[in-house]
Amino acid sequence: xxxxxxxxxxxxxxxxxxxxxxxxxxxxxxxxxxxxxxxxxxxxxxxxxxxxxxxxxxxxxxxxxxxxxxxxxxxxxxxxxxxxxxxxxxxxxxxxxxxxxxxxxxxxxxxxxxxxxxxxxxxxxxxxxxxxxxxxxxxxxxxxxxxxxxxxxxxxxxxxxx
Amino acid sequence: xxxxxxxxxxxxxxxxxxxxxxxxxxxxxxxxxxxxxxxxxxxxxxxxxxxxxxxxxxxxxxxxxxxxxxxxxxxxxxxxxxxxxxxxxxxxxxxxxxxxxxxxxxxxxxxxxxxxxxxxxxxxxxxxxxxxxxxxxxxxxxxxxxxxxxxxxxxxxxxxxxxxxxxxxxxxxxxxxxxxxxxxxxxxxxxxxxxxxxxxxxxxxxxxxxxxxxxxxxxxxxxxxxxxxxxxxxxxxxxxxxxxxxxxxxxxxxxxxxxxxxxxxxxxxxxxxxxxxxxxxxxxxxxxx
Numbered sequence: 001x002x003x004x005x006x007x008x009x010x011x012x013x014x015x016x017x018x019x020x021x022x023x024x025x026x027x028x029x030x031x032x033x034x035x036x037x038x039x040x041x042x043x044x045x046x047x048x049x050x051x052x053x054x055x056x057x058x059x060x061x062x063x064x065x066x067x068x069x070x071x072x073x074x075x076x077x078x079x080x081x082x083x084x085x086x087x088x089x090x091x092x093x094x095x096x097x098x099x100x101x102x103x104x105x106x107x108x109x110x111x112x113x114x115x116x117x118x119x120x121x122x123x124x125x126x127x128x129x130x131x132x133x134x135x136x137x138x139x140x141x142x143x144x145x146x147x148x149x150x151x152x153x154x155x156x157x158x159x160x161x162x
Numbered sequence: 163x164x165x166x167x168x169x170x171x172x173x174x175x176x177x178x179x180x181x182x183x184x185x186x187x188x189x190x191x192x193x194x195x196x197x198x199x200x201x202x203x204x205x206x207x208x209x210x211x212x213x214x215x216x217x218x219x220x221x222x223x224x225x226x227x228x229x230x231x232x233x234x235x236x237x238x239x240x241x242x243x244x245x246x247x248x249x250x251x252x253x254x255x256x257x258x259x260x261x262x263x264x265x266x267x268x269x270x271x272x273x274x275x276x277x278x279x280x281x282x283x284x285x286x287x288x289x290x291x292x293x294x295x296x297x298x299x300x301x302x303x304x305x306x307x308x309x310x311x312x313x314x315x316x317x318x319x320x321x322x323x324x325x326x327x328x329x330x331x332x333x334x335x336x337x338x339x340x341x342x343x344x345x346x347x348x349x350x351x352x353x354x355x356x357x358x359x360x361x362x363x364x365x366x367x368x369x370x371x372x373x374x375x376x377x378x379x380x381x382x383x384x385x386x387x388x389x390x391x392x393x394x395x396x397x398x399x400x401x402x403x404x405x406x407x408x409x410x411x412x413x414x415x416x417x418x419x420x421x422x423x424x425x426x427x428x429x430x431x432x433x434x435x436x437x438x439x440x441x442x443x444x445x446x447x448x449x450x451x
């Protein structure tokens with residue numbers, strides 16, 4: 001195979017990486033860049049634990065060839081925190097609402113929550129459920145996750161609900 | 163995944179040249195949402211992947227006079243959210259909104275869905291009732307325009323030659339008096355391979371049905387139009403009796419696979435008949451009296 005050098009900006013940092021043409025973005029992020037927040041779940045694009053943002057768009061990184069996103073701007077769960085190091089409101093809300101159990105779906109869920117709020121700052125519950133339709137969770141039953149994302153909608157202070 | 167070479171052509175000409183050169187040994191990748199799983203499962207083993215996703219000239223939705231054209235590289239998400247398409251017929255954006263999951267739709271393309279030719283291809287039923295055509299290009303050969311109901315040959319098989327690609331899909335603007343309905347019935351709300359995916363379009367003239375189009379999948383090796391049902395509806399008043407007759411006809415004519423995966427053949431037949439009647443009633447609701 002002809003290896004290729006690609007340029008990826010990940011969470012604001014530029015990286016030049018030598019990859020094989022068949023390398024998947026999820027594996028490059030995890031193994032080459034050490035960003036293990038993005039999870040490898042099913043490998044077939046059906047669980048969305050591998051969710052990242054590529055040029056502002058949520059994609060399944062397990063179905064994305066790294067060479068296909070050369071020169072792209074990528075945001076992973078590690079990139080959600082604020083410049084001062086504090087967590088994104090979505091991440092805080094997940095903590096406050098007990099929306100994390102095993103934590104495996106959490107990065108993907110949080111990314112989709114952030115993706116939704118970027119596009120629609122005041123989503124309804126059904127809009128939230130629609131947006132995370134592709135993200136599987138085996139632990140929580142989704143209720144706490146939806147509540148967490150809903151608590152971040154415009155004009156509402158994230159608040160703990162126990 | 164097996165070793166591959168990768169090429170990201172800068173334009174269609176470069177892409178077609180590569181396809182001609184590597185004929186049979188190369189595969190087009192666009193969104194990759196079908197191709198990557200197939201490759202990882204060992205079902206396809208191209209030597210070269212030709213990445214079409216950078217060919218932005220093939221990503222468009224436009225109307226020219228009475229024809230709607232959609233570039234092959236238009237993502238399913240773009241189809242689902244297109245106000246242009248929705249204003250002409252909501253059945254196409256509706257069907258797009260049910261394909262896969264929200265992330266998959268950001269990358270999957272309408273050309274890819276048709277070229278992949280799954281027996282349950284989500285975009286096929288609405289495009290079939292809209293009487294769409296597939297436009298193709300081949301290096302050094304003349305382009306083709308293929309009516310969609312002549313495009314599919316079998317499961318994952320189309321009339322496309324090994325070095326031929328879809329560039330766009332077009333269909334005539336539906337008459338203002340046309341109404342349609344589309345339903346996807348699956349075992350879950352996302353990532354569902356459909357049990358039945360049906361689209362219907364009708365044009366009424368007073369009490370009589372002037373034109374009817376019915377298409378569904380996966381009730382055969384390919385997505386299909388139900389020509390006999392259409393002929394039975396046309397020219398007649400759509401009574402409950404006629405709908406029952408057409409529903410029974412539909413049940414007789416479809417050929418779902420006998421092996422029960424996700425649903426038995428019997429269940430699919432009965433369900434398709436029920437959803438057909440519901441779809442026609444739904445479409446009739448949209449008819450202005």
